[in-house]
Amino acid sequence: MDAKQMFDPNVKLHDSITASRSGRDEEEPKFFVGQKVKLLEDIVNDGTYPHAKIGTLMMQKGSIGYIKDMGEFLQVIRVYEVHFFGADMDLEIIGCREHELESMEDDFKSEDDLEREAMKEHREKMSKL
Numbered sequence: 001m002d003a004k005q006m007f008d009p010n011v012k013l014h015d016s017i018t019a020s021r022s023g024r025d026e027e028e029p030k031f032f033v034g035q036k037v038k039l040l041e042d043i044v045n046d047g048t049y050p051h052a053k054i055g056t057l058m059m060q061k062g063s064i065g066y067i068k069d070m071g072e073f074l075q076v077i078r079v080y081e082v083h084f085f086g087a088d089m090d091l092e093i094i095g096c097r098e099h100e101l102e103s104m105e106d107d108f109k110s111e112d113d114l115e116r117e118a119m120k121e122h123r124e125k126m127s128k129l
Helices: 111-127
Strands: 036-039 057-059 064-073 077-083 093-096 101-103
Antiparallel strands (some): 036 064, 036 101, 064 077
16 A cells, blocks of 8 residues: 555654653543543544544544543553444544543542442441441
8 A cells, every 4th residue: 555545744643752641631530431521622543543544533523422441552641442322433432632521520420439438438337336
């Protein structure tokens, strides 16, 4: 395949060689598994998805999805695996950066938060025995 077909020189790529923890990511994760989120900008293939040309629109701004998982790219960039149910695109699950997402649930509680609350209630109950 011709290199011109796979690479658009006008598409700016992330410099993964010199990447350090992005200034855009919070120190602790901002979103949690199961949380409803909205895309703040169009997501285009930056080269990390091998089955589409670089620069291909992957998901449109304003799409609503749910955090399916969270991981790191090159051990420095937090990436959220987001499932956009019924999206009018070729893909439903894509990786998103923290700054590309906005929470749709102000009162969302992570599993850790729920576990802490349950343990606190349990300790209070047991201290009254």
